[in-house]
Amino acid sequence: MTFSEPTTIGMRIDAVIASLESLPHTNPEILYASLIGASLMFSFLVLNSGGSSMALPDGGDADSLNKPKKISNAKPVSSSDEPQPKWHILRLTNYVVTFGFLLSVLKFASNATTYLDDSTSLLQFLIIWSISMCYFFGFFGISFIELDELESEPQNHQHQMLRKPMPTKESAEPPVKVVKMHPPASSAPVCTDPTSFKKPSPSIPANIKELSNGEIASLVLQDKVKDHQLEKLLDPHRAVEVRRLKVDNQLDSLGRGGALAELPHKHDLDYKRVLGANCEIVVGYIPIPVGMAGPITLNGESVYIPMATTEGCLVASTNRGCKAITQGSGAVSSILRDGITRAPCVRLPSAKEASEVFLWIERPENFQKLKEVFESTTSFGKLLEARPTVAGKNVYIRLRCFAGDAMGMNMISKGSLAVIECLRQVFPNISLVALSGNMCTDKKAAAINWIEGRGKSVVIEATIPKGVVRSTLKTSVPAIVEANVNKNLIGSAMAGVVGGFNAHASNNVTAVFLATGQDPAQNVESANCIT
The missing domain is CATH 3.30.70.420 (Hydroxymethylglutaryl-CoA reductase, class I/II, NAD/NADP-binding domain)
Structure with missing residues (x-):
């Protein structure tokens, strides 16, 4: 009993090659080269159909890529204006090649033994698979080519940004706002700069008082004279005028020149009293109207209340309340803490x-x-x-x-x-x-x-008759009680306020603080009350 040696794919391929070489008038090298060349040509044609991102510029050649590029003032070409590959053709080609490849594999697998014995059929399958592999390798190689382009793209993008012209009226892009930044001030207020107590620098001109305000302001801008030294080198009132010129010059460079034009700064304010006590780097002052509310009867005495404010009706409404309290029992206060x-x-x-x-x-x-x-x-x-x-x-x-x-x-x-x-x-x-x-x-x-409590904690009471509520306050007692409960008590509780169970005590406290020279920021705790 004899056994036949099993036939393998390698053996069949050898048989196919031998049969090719045995064909008359056939050069095997030329045949193999023709098959490979045909496969590569097919892949190249498919990949470059519809244009490629690697195509050379119009009228250019390979040597032009190595030449240095000049930055032109021409309008940059956007990505939407560049020639794009015909993706629908590539998609259709993918379907055809993939379907043909899978179909050939299925057909070969359905009767592999027969095809392995048939050299002609096996050669056909090998040719189909070779072409398919060349196409697949070439198609998926596009991603590597695109990555190389992306790496070099940012630099080209920067050149395009430099060449980008200013938008016109027809352009949909809004104009870019240019923001100018000034360096930090080189000077500091007297209260925080110990060097300001030293004698003026020798570089300061000895005749600085004889210079014009504009010339001194120029010295300050050049940092030859410190801003906070002006009051010591000049009269405090003149120092304010020089500083206004300097600040206006700085604001003008930001497009806000003339911002101080309406700010009062003349001799109505004694800047000598301000120096070293109330404010630094002074450029003027803000006049606030001061009204007088009262009299109000407080602990058996008539008291008038000065109020500085720019809020209309605040002094008038406070004055009406003082009148109603005085027409009633007057107010009685006690200090608790x-x-x-x-x-x-x-x-x-x-x-x-x-x-x-x-x-x-x-x-x-x-x-x-x-x-x-x-x-x-x-x-x-x-x-x-x-x-x-x-x-x-x-x-x-x-x-x-x-x-x-x-x-x-x-x-x-x-x-x-x-x-x-x-x-x-x-x-x-x-x-x-x-x-x-x-x-x-x-x-x-x-x-x-x-x-x-913080500071003086007080309690105040007053009784206002019903007739006074109606004649002076133009309302009724039940209406006041209802509004106070639902607004000042329930409304404040719903808001989760701390110490704000009142209508607007902060308005009155701040106005009094401003009129009497107190720190208005202290109204935060000073206006804590419940009514």
Whole structure:
């Protein structure tokens, strides 16, 4: 019994090659080259149909790619204007080649034994598969070619951006706004620049007072004269005029020249009193109308209330309220608590040490030590309370001080530093984070101010008869009560306000502060009230 050797694909391919070589008048090398060349030509034609992104410019040749390119002022060609491949032809070709390849594979697999024995059929399959592979490799190679182009595209894009002309009226693109930026000011206010207390620099002209305002302003712009030195080198009033010229020049470079034209700056304000006390880098002042409301009967006395405001009807409505109160019982007020607060923030190495500081301050005998060192810094201030609060390694010490008729912020700040030094003698590892740790709380809405108070906490009452409500306020008692409950109480509660259960107390407080020279920012806590 004999066994035949199994036939493999490799053996069949050898048989096909042998049969090709045995054909008469046939050069195998030429035949193979023709097949490969036909496959490559077909792939090249398919890939370049409809134009290619790698095509040379019109009228150009390969050498032109190596020549340096000149930046022209011509309008850049957008991506939408460039010739695009005919993707529908490529898509249709993909379908045809893929379908033909799969069909040939299925046909070969359906009767592989027969086709392997038939050299002619096997050659046909090999030719079809070779052409298909060449096409597939060539088509998917497009992605690599495009990646190479993308890498070099950003630089070309930058050149196009440089060549991009300004938009015209017909252009849909809005004009680009040019933003000019000035460098930071080289000068600083007197209160924060110790060098400003030194003598003027020798580079400053000795006859600076003889120069014109424009010439001095030019020196300031050139940084040959510091802005904050003008008041010392010149008369304070003239310093304001020179600074206005300098600032107007700076604003003009930003397209905002003349912005100070309507700002008053003449001798109506004594700038000598402002210097070093109220404001720095002065260019003028804002006149605010001051109205007088009253009289109002308060604790048996007639009181007039100055109010500085630009809000129409504020003084008139306040004056009408003063009239209604005076026509009634008058107002009676009582001070419940009087004490300005400052809460330094100190930090300890550990929470345990922070708790030790807390407990030390809570002892009455230790509070007396703090009280003594605090009051040694002032003739009027009296330390009333020191309430510590621990947050991890931090301790916030809320100091409450009686300051008399003054607000007393400078007074209590100086005393607070003395308290910290006293604590440092007992706790050497203590460090001051901030003199004001925001638990004061200064100029910010805070529940602690609403509950504990800050400054003078007062209660005021007044009885207004029904007839006065009707004749002066032009309404009725039930209407006022209903509005107060639903607006000031329920409405404020729904908004989650802190200390704002009133109509507009902040308006009145701020107007009085402005008219009397107080810090208007303090209205945040000063206007906390409920009506």
